[in-house]
Amino acid sequence: xxxxxxxxTTNDAAGLLSMGEAVALTEEAFRDFGRNRAxxxxxxxxxxxxxxxxERRWFWMNVIPGAVPCHGVAAIxxxxxxxxxxxxxxxxxxxxxxxxxxxxxVWDLATRALLGIVHDHAVSALRVGATSAVAAKYxxxxxxxxxxxxxxxxxxEAQVEALCSVRPSIRRxxxxxxTPSSRARFADTIGARLNVxxxxxxxxxxxxxxxxxxxxxxxxxxxxxxxxxxxxxxxVIGIVSGSRFDMRREHDDEVIRRSDLVVVxxxxxxxxxxxxxxxxxxRKGYIAMDSIYxxxxxxxxxxxxxxxxxxxxxxxxxxxxxxxxxxxCKRVIELGRARGLGTELPMELFISRRSGGEVQSP
Numbered sequence: 001x002x003x004x005x006x007x008x009t010t011n012d013a014a015g016l017l018s019m020g021e022a023v024a025l026t027e028e029a030f031r032d033f034g035r036n037r038a039x040x041x042x043x044x045x046x047x048x049x050x051x052x053x054x055e056r057r058w059f060w061m062n063v064i065p066g067a068v069p070c071h072g073v074a075a076i077x078x079x080x081x082x083x084x085x086x087x088x089x090x091x092x093x094x095x096x097x098x099x100x101x102x103x104x105x106v107w108d109l110a111t112r113a114l115l116g117i118v119h120d121h122a123v124s125a126l127r128v129g130a131t132s133a134v135a136a137k138y139x140x141x142x143x144x145x146x147x148x149x150x151x152x153x154x155x156x157e158a159q160v161e162a163l164c165s166v167r168p169s170i171r172r173x174x175x176x177x178x179t180p181s182s183r184a185r186f187a188d189t190i191g192a193r194l195n196v197x198x199x200x201x202x203x204x205x206x207x208x209x210x211x212x213x214x215x216x217x218x219x220x221x222x223x224x225x226x227x228x229x230x231x232x233x234x235x236v237i238g239i240v241s242g243s244r245f246d247m248r249r250e251h252d253d254e255v256i257r258r259s260d261l262v263v264v265x266x267x268x269x270x271x272x273x274x275x276x277x278x279x280x281x282x283r284k285g286y287i288a289m290d291s292i293y294x295x296x297x298x299x300x301x302x303x304x305x306x307x308x309x310x311x312x313x314x315x316x317x318x319x320x321x322x323x324x325x326x327x328x329c330k331r332v333i334e335l336g337r338a339r340g341l342g343t344e345l346p347m348e349l350f351i352s353r354r355s356g357g358e359v360q361s362p
Contacts, residue, residue, distance in 0.1 A: 002347075003346075004347055005114050005344070005347055006117075006333050008119065008122065008332060009342070010122045012341045013118055013119065013122035013123070016336060016339075017328060019126065019161050019162055020165055022127065022162075023133045025071070026127065026130040027134045028068075028070055028327065029068045029071065029323040029324065030296045030298075030323070031070075032070040032071075032323070033068075033294075034295075034296030034302060035300055038068045038069060038070070039067050040065065040067075040322050040323055042268050042272050044063045045060065045061065046059075047083075047245050055086065057082050057083065059080070059082060060096075062079045063078060066322020068323045069109065072330075073106055073107060073330045074107045075106045075326035076322060077102070077103070077104045077320065079101060079103070079120050080101045082097045083095070083096050083097070084097055093221060094219050100121075102119060102120035103118065103119060114347070116342075118332055124155075127325065128155060128159070128320075129159050130162055130328070131265060131324060132239070133166045134299065135237070135263055135295050135317075136162075136163055136235060138305035139261065139298070140213050141212045141234075141306070142167075142169075143169045144213050146172045146173075146211045146212055146213070147160065147170050147172070147211060147212075147213045148176075148209075148215070149174065149175045149176070149214075150215070150216045150225060151175075151215075151216060151217035152179070153182075155217040156186065156217035157190060159217050160173055160215075161193075163213060163237075170196060172198075173198040174198075175199070176201050176202070184200050204225065204226075209229060210231070211231075212234055212235065214234060214236050217239050218250060221242075221247065221248045225251045225255060227252055227254025227255040230255065233309050236255060236259070236312065237314075237315045238255075239317040241273075241275065241317070241318050244273060248276070249276040253284060253286060255314060256286050257286040259312050261311060262292050262314045263293045263297075263298060263315045263316070264293075264316045265295050265317060266294060267294055269319040270318065275318055278292070
């Protein structure tokens with residue numbers, strides 16, 4: 001083990017970890033979690049109201065811890081930002097004003113040593129995309145050919161890359177964003193990078209119709225996907241992890257009502273945050289909490305996965321989990337060290353040495 005703590009910025013870490021390896025590591029972590037070996041504490045968010053430039057804003061802090069024995073590490077994601085919810089022509093949007101500060105701290109389970117600190121944006125879209133891909137391995141139609149994407153940002157790009165990695169049968173991608181230039185740029189970028197026929201379309205409904213896999217990856221606070229658009233046999237993915245604070249959602253209640261199987265990352269997060277996309281259909285009786293499975297249960301065969309060609313399945317990628325950050329950032333740190341990237345800091349700054357059987361008093 002190195003005697004330094006490696007700090008990797010977003011620029012340092014960019015492109016180090018491939019999507020294929022990220023998917024494999026994420027599945028291993030969720031399998032460990034499904035077997036009750038890996039552990040997490042549910043994500044917690046702290047929000048404090050602030051005033052600025054005539055717009056209501058909040059100081060926003062994210063805390064996400066977890067440990068993955070199969071990878072020998074524990075991690076915590078900590079980030080702070082300023083968030084606001086301005087109105088646009090098509091509804092509310094969540095935006096983060098100004099600079100943000102976010103880090104993933106990774107510890108070795110055996111030695112308690114801090115291995116490294118990774119800027120969280122280096123792996124944020126990667127770990128969300130990889131988690132969607134893990135669930136899609138078990139839930140998406142095996143020979144899906146058309147993917148509909150609502151959203152045209154970095155998260156949407158990672159979703160497409162991840163889903164194509166586990167469903168190489170996908171040959172067509174349709175993308176919708178309310179901004180024509182954004183969806184056109186996305187179509188050009190994804191088409192060239194992944195060698196798939198990518199088309200920008202003029203409505204969310206057009207994007208969904210005829211797609212066997214549908215993913216929403218927007219900053220919208222109001223539904224952009226309506227359940228009545230879904231076709232039999234489709235797999236649906238949503239990545240907004242809203243709460244009682246922001247009340248964000250991308251899917252209406254009909255998506256859950258029409259779904260034959262619903263999977264989330266962490267059930268506990270649904271009630272802890274009163275997540276609107278899930279708690280609303282639960283309260284309406286469209287689904288029972290004990291009928292919702294977790295990704296970890298899919299990975300160990302405790303959840304059934306897709307069992308019929310006409311089933312509509314939904315993966316609500318409903319929260320970040322420390323096991324994602326622990327597994328991916330450990331590997332990013334290893335790759336960064338091997339390539340001589342980042343900034344090395346003395347280990348002595350981050351550890352308290354004890355000798356002669358010294359113990360800590362209560």
